[in-house]
Amino acid sequence: MSVRKMATFTSLQQFLVGAKQAFNQSAAANTPVHLVVGNESADLDSFASSILYAFLDTIIKAPSTPKGEPLHTSDGEVASFFSRVRVPTIPLLSIPRSEVGLRPEHAHLTSHLSFALSDMPTLSDLPEHIQPKGTSITLVDHNVLQPPLAPHFSPSVTSLIDHHVDENMYPNAAPRTIRPVGSCASLIANHFRTHYATHWNNLPESIHSEIARLALAPILIDTANMKAESKVTPIDIVQVTELLERAGExxxxxxxxxxxQAAKGDISGLSIDGLLRKDYKQWKEKNGVVLGVSAITRSLSWVVKQAGGIDNFSAELEKYAKDRGLDISIVMTTDNSSGFRRDLLIWGANDKTKSFAQSFEDSANDKFKLEQWPNEEDELAESITIEGMKAWTQASLDLSRKQVAPVLREVASKF
Known part of the structure; x- marks a missing residue:
């Protein structure tokens, strides 16, 4: 009697539950595992891109599975499917489980999908006994692995797909795709469409809309619903057009x-520490200088007011920087409440870097059109008196963290 073998999954929830189980089993047995890791801000693009890549990679690499018949809902069948996959591909969110709740846009997205946030593996789910030697890593939405994974797993990076500035690491990665598009999810959808087109067509209709909505979410958010002309590229246009056709009736x-967008902007209940952690990225330059950038979707005046004044905010920022070993702490804010604006605060946190803010202003003022903060539009009248700390309103509105970070890092590399 022949045993029917499963072709694919009928939901992303089915895939994620099976992938997490396979992850734990592989780690316990010290057998190879393939992780798909988004950047340390764990934003919507990293969240969706890691799941999208892991799912499609699993589908196309599963051996000896007829492609015409879907996987039916059975725990035994799911386990059997993964048992035949030599190296399971697992998405990993680069934050601890305790920080997932800081990103309400993730929960909003999953309300349109089959799975819950608890189904998504995080750093808290990383088994202590997982070995770098048996681990391969695909980076999505960034192209240099960051702490806490970097010290042990940097040699494990074998492939990457990203849309940020190329930092020229992992020259032998395959694929090694870095292109300046609106969203990394566009590149991943394009990669699998280009290289494995037939597999898209073999997916059951029940999962087409899930994949489409998962991929559309970060593309639309990162391009302001495809209205941010400076960010939208032909690849984004093609992918959004095709994904909308699959999104469901x-x-x-x-x-x-x-x-x-509303969920992403719902930060009123967060503490200052939560605001600083919600969308955060960190770099260590070759000279040892460590800088971190927190992005917050409110004006700097709003953030300072929430803290109870500039002195309280500075104390919170000092504690945050100390906890993360930062030499330079940076806060970038965006606000749409009465016309779009960007604010930027920089603090050189020690004697070595206390002149950093002034050095940045001297070298980048023309490009970023920095105007002193607070200005007449701000209700907050307090000025900054903390040594090494400066803040500005940024008149170059099209320059987001993706463009500002390389300049900050270049200045930091000279300290």
Whole structure:
């Protein structure tokens, strides 16, 4: 009697539950595992891109599986499927489980999908006994592995897909795709469409809309619903067009985008520490200088007011920087409440870097059009008196963290 073998999954929840089980089993047995890791901010693009890549990679690499018949809902069948995959591919969110709740846009997205946030592996789920030797890593939405994984797993990076500035690491990675598009999810959808087109067509209709909505979420958020002309590229346009065709009957793109945007902006209940952690990236330069950038979707005046004044905010920032071993702490804010604006605060946290803010202003003022903060539009009248700390309103509104970070890092590398 022949045993029917499963072709694919009927939901992303089915895949994620099976992948987490396979992850634990592989780690316990010290057998190879393939991790798909997003950047340390764990934003919507990293969240969706890691799941999208891991799912499609699993589908196309599963051996001896007829492609015409879907996987039915059975724990035994799911386990059997993964048992035949030589190296399971697992998405990993680069934050501890305790920080997932800081990103309400993730929860909003999963309300449109089959799985819960608890189904997504995080750093808290990383088994203590996992070995770098048996681990391969695909980076998505960044192209240099960051702590806490970097010290042990940097040699494990074998492939990457990203849309940030190329830092020229991992020259032998395959694929090694770095292109300046609106969203990394666009590149991943394009990669699998280009290289494995037939597998898209063999996916059951029940999962088409899930994949489409998962991929559309970060593309639409990162391109302001495809209205940010400076960010939208032909690849984004092609992918959004094709994904909308798969998103399912009754899918309303504008309502979907508005819901995600509202959830992303819902930060009123967060502490100052939570605001600093919610969307955070950190780098260590070759000279040993460590800088961290927190992005917050409110004006700097709003953040300072929430803290109870500039002195309280500075104390919170000092504690945050100390906890992370930062030499330079940076806060970038964006606000849409009365016209779009960007604010930027920089603090050189020690004697070595206390002149950093002034050095940045001297070298980047023309490009970023920095104007002193607070200005007449700010309700907050307090000025900054903390040594090494300066803040500005950034008149070059099209320059986001993706463009500002390389300049900050270049200045930091000279300290």
């Amino acid at each position: 009754g899918f309303d793109r504008n309502m979907f985008y508005d819901g995600l």
